Amino acid sequence: MQKIIYFIADHVPTVGEAADITTLNALAAQPYEVTVLNVKHSTGYGEDRPIPCDFVAGTIPEAFSEVDVFDIENPPNPPTLPANQAVVSDDQEIVIGEATYTITVVDGAVTNIVVS
Numbered sequence: 435m436q437k438i439i440y441f442i443a444d445h446v447p448t449v450g451e452a453a454d455i456t457t458l459n460a461l462a463a464q465p466y467e468v469t470v471l472n473v474k475h476s477t478g479y480g481e482d483r484p485i486p487c488d489f490v491a492g493t494i495p496e497a498f499s500e501v502d503v504f505d506i507e508n509p510p511n512p513p514t515l516p517a518n519q520a521v522v523s524d525d526q527e528i529v530i531g532e533a534t535y536t537i538t539v540v541d542g543a544v545t546n547i548v549v550s
Contacts, residue, residue, distance in 0.1 A: 436488040438466050438504050441473040443493040451492060454506050458491070461509060 440458060442451050447470070458468045469485075473493045484497045489504035504510075515521065522528070524539040538546035 436466050437486070438468050438489040438491060439485060439487045439498070440468060440470050441490065441492040441494055441498075442470060443473055445472060445474070454491065457506050458504075 438458060440455055442448075447455060455468070455470055458466070469487070473495050487501060490498045490501045491504045491506060494503065522537045522539065522544065524537065526537045528535045528537065534550045536548040536550065537544060
């Protein structure tokens with residue numbers, strides 16, 4: 435999951451900042467985690483250690499100038515799996531040629547494949 439930090443300029447978000455946060459939250463179900471911080475307060479683990487993140491948005495402090503800016507109106511495509519990976523679900527049926535493969539997934543792992 436990629437992390438976005440959205441900085442507000444004051445103690446309470448402006449109408450525009452609140453709208454941005456709402457938009458980010460709508461996108462954030464996956465693959466983003468959105469954290470909202472007040473730029474006037476600590477934005478890291480000390481002056482020289484900003485909070486790790488993949489993107490920033492809002493009123494961005496200088497300490498985060500090297501982090502990619504998240505364009506709320508034109509978000510990047512979510513990360514995808516490498517070409518040699520796939521996601522399967524429990525009881526999913528996959529047909530390859532004449533055979534049907536039924537996948538069993540338990541606790542995030544493939545535990546059985548039945549060929550019919």
